[in-house]
């Protein structure tokens with residue numbers, strides 16, 4: 146029922162097929178994120194028609210108020226969402242990071258330009274203990290507890306095909322000592338998560354952590370690879386400051402391509418800028434998930450073959466050209482920039498729908514180009530595209 150087969154290898158890059166009881170996923174592949182069970186601005190079928198073949202739902206949003214039980218009662222995520230596509234759920238570790246270390250110093254997985262310096266921390270809402278994480282629910286302020294076991298139980302109730310072990314997603318600004326301690330905890334939690342998995346219709350990915358430190362990443366890859374996971378999530382943060390994070394991520398992916406067993410799938414969690422999709426695929430990453438295409442659309446930003454543009458910009462008001470002349474999606478074939486500008490400025494929902502359609506088409510088409518390049522062994526097109534994106 147579950148398998149991962151590599152079709153073609155080229156350098157570190159590979160194409161393959163991940164099979165699940167709900168169908169096959171082409172790799173390297175992009176996993177659109179339906180945070181609370183919706184893609185925001187698009188249905189699953191429409192995304193499937195654009196080429197999406199798997200979706201990610203965030204456990205955290207169903208965890209805080211025990212809504213995973215509602216989903217279980219409704220027949221599981223596939224029934225609840227009314228879709229037969231392969232589904233994944235994450236463990237909640239990243240959202241805990243967002244409320245805690247990420248919130249305290251205003252950072253994401255990669256440091257922002259405006260991330261707070263040490264000493265300027267805001268008060269976090271998370272306490273990370275040996276066996277559990279306690280945090281204030283962002284939904285109603287209640288104290289909520291997550292353990293590896295409770296995360297897996299919630300993911301079992303949701304019933305996605307692929308689930309993830311519970312981990313601590315560390316801040317890119319955390320010290321070496323903190324990362325090292327945290328890594329041991331994540332490794333213990335990985336073992337507990339695996340032991341808690343009872344449903345034979347699900348497979349679990351273990352998560353490699355270690356932040357920006359190459360020795361910790363190696364140690365983590367070796368430990369997680371020694372456990373019987375179906376595949377691996379590459380989690381956590383990269384770089385120490387804005388500007389060095391991409392290079393750090395790429396060099397760590399180079400190391401992990403050597404350290405992780407080559408026959409199992411590798412999923413780079415939460416990273417999805419077009420350039421990163423190319424760079425990471427060339428370094429042997431098989432799967433990506435990211436909210437970029439849908440979130441950007443809600444803010445008027447389009448990903449195009451010549452880089453990001455924001456349709457709210459006044460230069461689009463009288464621009465009657467397509468959003469991206471190189472794109473074959475319905476938005477680009479049918480509408481002009483002036484209309485997209487108008488819809489976005491007037492906050493019309495249809496503007497978000499059209500941009501979501503384009504952005505997702507753009508990313509899924511890019512993944513197709515990446516797979517083709519790997520199969521053909523010719524990376525020249527990708528190298529040219531990277532300069533424009």
Ligand SMILES: [Zn+2]
Nearest residue numbers: 472474477503
């Ligand atoms: Zn388009």
